[in-house]
Amino acid sequence: MKKITQGLLLATAIAASFSSQAAEPETVLIGLAGPLTGPSARIGKDLENGAQLAINDANQQHPKIGGKAVQFKLVSEDDQSDPRTAVAVAQRLVDAGVAGVVGHWNTGTSIPAARIYHDAGIAQVAPVATGHAYTQQGFDTSFRVMGHDDDGGRDAGEYALKVLKAKRIAVLDDRTAFGQGLADEFVKSLKAQGVEVVDREYVDEKTVDFSAVLTSIRSKNADLIFFGGVDSQAAPLARRIKQLGLNATLMGAGGFVSQTFLKLAQKEGEGVVALEPGLPLEKMPGGKAFDQAYRDRYHAPIELHAPFAYDATRVLIAAIEQADSTDAADYLPKLRAISYQGVTGTLAFDAQGNLKNPSFTVYKVIDGKWVPQDVLGGAAQ
The missing domain is CATH 3.40.50.2300 (Response regulator)
Known part of the structure; x- marks a missing residue:
């Protein structure tokens, strides 16, 4: 009888262990690329802060992909605003298995990095990168959330x-x-x-x-x-x-x-x-709330582009959730057709991946x- 009881207890413990493991959410990696060191580091950190707020907000909604609980995680890489470094950074993010990338900051880094993401078949959603040439390369994986030059x-x-x-x-x-x-x-x-x-x-x-x-x-x-x-x-x-x-x-x-x-x-x-x-912060649909959330979290004012990094991250996640898949082959069509109400305004993209109806x-x-x-x-x- 004692052996049977011990066996039942052991079986129960094993079952509980498996149940606990099954309940653990799977991690979905989202890449962030920008200048985290050097003269433009405060811009890169601002982008990273905005993207991290988006990750936090998405996770608070207890997301599920394919019926399984997931947790999004930001993976940041420093491109130093250097085109050659940006290419290496892009490859590292691809090798890390990110579902998509928010970045890069400037046009000079976004253009060469775009080919790496295109060849890997994953989305690159630029929060800034205003040079039109970035989306004129013909890559169906390139998007931007603000107007171009x-x-x-x-x-x-x-x-x-x-x-x-x-x-x-x-x-x-x-x-x-x-x-x-x-x-x-x-x-x-x-x-x-x-x-x-x-x-x-x-x-x-x-x-x-x-x-x-x-x-x-x-x-x-x-x-x-x-x-x-x-x-x-x-x-x-x-x-x-x-x-x-x-x-x-x-x-x-x-x-x-x-x-x-x-x-x-x-x-x-x-x-x-x-x-x-973009619109002034106070005129953005979610500007005031975002500004308060940013200050509460980081105890500093927004430097410049954090709201756009937030929206770039959220629109990428929204496409993944609409597709119910982290496979870019599934979520890219959703991203191209999306109309997402973000902090900065409505995000929808033209055939090149440019933001439709941009404001300045x-x-x-x-x-x-x-x-x-x-x-x-x-x-x-």
Whole structure:
């Protein structure tokens, strides 16, 4: 009798163990690629924070795939904003078995990484990467959740002439895929309106002294300087414009509107104008709630693009859940056809993977703060 009882107890324990193991949710990996070190690390961390909030929120809903409980997990990789590193990072994420990837941050890294994800057959949902060339490669695995620079450059050009009333415009860019591509679209917009730039200058993405190019621009009596580049360079550029006494407005797009720019530019940033993809945080459908959740979790304000990283992650997860499968062959058709109500607005993609009906917001630095001036496109129509 004692042996029978012991046998029953052992069998019960084994059954309970198997039951416990069966109840453990399966892990589904979602990749995150961005600059987690280097000059743009605060942007990369902001993206990672936004994506992690999305993972947390998705897991709180106790998701199931194929009838089994799952738990999503973020796997982050640092591409250092370097194209060659981005390719290696993309391959590591593929080798790790991620279901899909949120990333990369800039166009220069997103373009080469896209082929790796395409060859592996998994989705790449870029939270930023505004260069149109990223989705012009023809990969059916590439998506973006904000407007691209063809639209942004056109809108910026129209705003410069019609609202800012600029007469003599100089254009400067950092020769990156993002910066030069954006500047080219801005120039194209001006030409379509019958205006030629008075000067076109170039630097590289590591330039810190803008004296030479600004001396040339000053000789052309420019009243507006458009810069295709990011906030870490825009701030010293704004400072040097003031120091040289140029009577010109600095304008940029898709990379200026950050807390970092305000800290670096300080008083010299006053009056700077920038066009940024998306709605102002306070006008985003879920902006206020997201802002509070971000501050509660990270005890800091949003740097720049966290809401877009959140939406890129959630729309990828939504497609996986709609397909009831982590196999990209099953969820990619769902992602292409999706209409998802996100924090930043409605996410739906065109045939190239671009966001449909994107919005752009024009900001101006007033009293040391970025203040929204106008919303163009998308929700403004």
